[in-house]
Amino acid sequence: MKPRTWAFCLSEANQNLLRNPVLAIASITTTAVSLLVLGVFLLLSANVNQITTNIESQVAVRAFFDKSTTQAQETAALSTVRGWKDVRSAHVVTAKQALAQLKREFGDQGKVLNSLGSANPLEDSLSVTAKAPVDVAPLAKALGKLTGVVRVSYQSEVVNRLFNLINGIRVVGLGVGVLLLLGALLVINNAIRLGIITRRREIAIMRLVGATESLVHWPFILEGLILGLIGSVIAAGLAWWGYSALYTSAARSLPFLPLVAPTPYASDIAGVLVVLGVLLGAVGFRLSVRRLARV
């Protein structure tokens, strides 16, 4: 089609939107809200992801030595472990250090440990942190095979539960987002259908005087795209602006909370939202094609 024909289609699409402003606003609002919810969940899950990754990689795997293990054997084990490529750091925790740590953690009640006298029931151990969370389980297994190691422990339970919780949140969020998207799709579809019905006279005349089917379709496709685009730009803008503000204030007041930086991630999400919005408009039109054929 020629540029002026595109202009014609665009002005037809615009007239449609202006002729049914209530439905246009409803379409834009539902699109914006559903995409915003989706965007918030995406941002939330990205951040939770980042936080758990942090927690998980900080989890130390402890390999406990048999009481009879000599210091030389422990040092040998340490240098072996330091040579593994999935290990971030490793050090020996002597039984004495472990007891001191235990006393510290018990605080005031740590005094009860004084009753042990000079006896120390604890073992020497290797404290090892992995480079990546996925390395933790295999690392624990490998540590268990070292000579002198009798027992390996890490807080897999806590991490697993946290993971389950996050996955739950993610599924629910995605579900809610998808349902809202379906709602937005229906509203857009209705707006287009109403446009088709109010313009059926015009469509019939267009066909009568020899307009191609693509010329008949494009005003409605553009209508869907415009609705989806406006709705998604609003959602993307709000998500980006809101997240940037949150990030800035969190960086100031909660510096220990490592939020995902907005520039690469939130702007990506904003882009995804706009693409989804436009897609929503296109699908909204596609659902009306049969109605258009029956005019």
Add this chain to the structure above:
Amino acid sequence: MQLISLRNVSKVYPNGVAALRGVELEISKGEFTFLVGPSGAGKSTLLRLLFREEVPTSGVVMVNGHDVGRMRRKQIPYLRRQIGVVFQDFRLLPQRTVADNIAFALRVTEVHPREIKRRVAQVLELVGLTERATAVPSQLSGGEQQRVALARAMVGHPLVLLADEPTGNLDPVNASEMMKTLLEINHLGTTVVMATHAAHLVDRARQRVVAMEDGQIRRDELAASYSEGVVR
């Protein structure tokens, strides 16, 4: 070669009504043809087959060398650009001005704006509505509205003009004005096929008359009148 030819054309609607039964008809370029007959005789169906609003159940409909019934969907718009159609109910766009209604036909077929302007002025002159170019349909009389519809049908320079009861909603004065314009258009070289009930217009025009009844052609005479054997 005939501009329009129907060979053994039948049309049965999905509800079982047989609108046309074995119709044979040839119309040459430049002819003026009246389709007459009672309501339900099949006149409108015959016209609708010509611009591919309907497809024949059997038989062949040829327009300007194209088998219209078996034409691919993509080609239909190009067929319709060669055919002008006028209906009893005008079918104008109420929000658009006279000039816009006429230009609409050219805009959707991607004609250059300068050419559109030129041709709209031309057809407005032909139907005598140059003064009313900026009026909207509701400000026009029925006769004027039908002239706008006629102008829109003619602005694409069609090979053939199909008119389905074009004077059905007009008073006698406007009806005979419309008839005069249609004959003039035919005189300028456009083939015209007009379905009508208006006996007096047919009788006065002395053109070819194809009389239909029950989906069949009962009479086909040159320079004839509305009813058989009547000479007024």
